[in-house]
Amino acid sequence: GEAVRFKRNLALCAAIACLLLEGCRRGPAIRDVEGRSLLLDHVRMLASEIGPRPAGSAGDRAAQDYILRKMRETGLEARIEAFDSVLLPEGPEVAVSTANVVGVLPGGPSGTLLVGTHHDSRNAACPGASDGASGVAVLLEAARILSRRSHRHTLVFASYGGEETFGLPGSREFVRRWDGPPIRLAINLDFVGTGRVFVAPFPTSPELWASRMLRQAEREARTGRVSFDPWLAIVPRLVSFGFAADHESFLEKRIPALNLSCEFPDWTYHTSEDLAGRVEEETLLAARDLVVRMVEGADARGPSTADRGGSYLPLPLFGHPFFLSESLLILVAAVVALLALATVVRFCRELASLSAIAEGLRGTLVCLPLAALAVSGPFLVERALERIGKVRHPWYANPGFHVTGAILALAFTLWLSLYLARFLRPSTLSGAYLVPAVALEGAMAAACLASGRPDLAFPFVAATGAMLLAAWSPYAIRRFALGVLGVAPLLPFLSPTTYRMFLELSGVELPRFALELAAWVLLFPWFLFLQHLACMPEALYARPGGPFSRPASGLALLLLAVTAASVNALRPSYDEGHRALVVLRETIDLQRRSAEASFSSVETLGPVRLAGLGDRALPDEVQALYDRFEAREC
16 A cells, blocks of 8 residues: 555656656767868868958958859859948948858749858957858858758858948848849858857747747757757847847848857857857757758748747757747636635635644744755855855856756755754644745746736746645645646756856846845745645654755765865866956047047956056056056955
């Protein structure tokens, strides 16, 4: 009886764990040696041998000639389409001339499928390896592969000029001139040289049809380098980004278009550090295979662009991305609300008693500081590392090691808080902790729904539903399993890479202790849930001193956390592959004979040094200002 039931419940938890770990699997290694070599050769030619390619420069013209030659070698009907009146993004207001390079694989009259990118770089100091050259490399190799395969639609491959200038002149000129079969789909490539590939979240959230198209391509290509992070859909609905790409020229004409981009560090963006050596060949291969699959799918089945508009939530779970429509999210919330009503009816006597309410209030108040202690470990460790390294982001060069250290620190402080709770717990009634846990999760879900954000509400709705279902089970192990399922929808939202990327690109600086407060708010209901499990009969009447609750376990966790923190303290916060970006802005007023310079960075400005030109000293007022700044930073 009991032994069989325990084994059955243990098997249930193991199955849930296997499903969750399914998402950690990577796709098969891509071993296309020839493809790797060709892709990297294109990037090196454009970013290293030709070098910077600002619009209208000799490098720009050399890039056009190179792309034209490679398209013709592939068998495309290629041509250069010149245009002028392009305003440079930096320096004096000078209009220059540049050109698009267009290659065509003729097909039937049913329509045109377009793959586009841009070949220019930001300025004369920027090699533009990831931002520009990577897209050209993927475009050329996708064209080479598709030229060998049959197709029904006309396939067009266009490399635009002037994307890094004002107004996306290259793609707009292409749209104005195009007189072939109507364009049914435009796939743009902008910055596909590092990290994981995704549909870019600008000018709006990725449309559902675009995400589905990328998902289908990933299912076929199995690259393991595609991101369906929910924040990519949510953040653009909350804030707008000042970025633009050539697919917007097609969207303006109501042509279905998407932009493929990738994760990248901001310190290489539009800087001299955007070098060919920093481009990742795995990302290039993945982007090439994804583009080929997307074009082949659209050619065979027709572009599936019917799902336009409407809010949805991408949710990668169990190794597979799911797209939850707004109506489905609201339906799930309604079902959970009905479940809550049924639970209240079922347990109304226990919930309505004054003693139960008092027990719940006391339990909640006692758990408030204990939950704060539980979540404090990772932040205390990182604050200490900031002091030691005298930097604001000690994890930048080694995020994996710091995440490991943070998990170990969290494990220790969680153990400590749970250990203390055994002695400070004011009640042994499990409902005294489960009821406030459900109420808090439900309140957060209701707040998001009331503000019109069902996408943000979903993890709280799922957590509320899991906790409510747990209330109907008499066994602690099943309640624990349901709790694990309730946490699962929250995990895709906890992406350090996406958090860093949006923080860098948006320029938003979070208030002090904002992360700590958010972590505490998210953890507190689950801390109460753990307390309710600890008050279940299986836990109360079990032999005390289980493996996790023993002091020896806490000591072991503490030693592991201290060791990890010590290792991270010895590792550099920044290195050759991970640098801090300092933005310098200069303003020169010739009439007033004055000049101003400002420095800004998400990192500390302590290492910045100012000196006069040659043997000349800084002006007294500048020197005094700099001395005050240096004293504050030190």
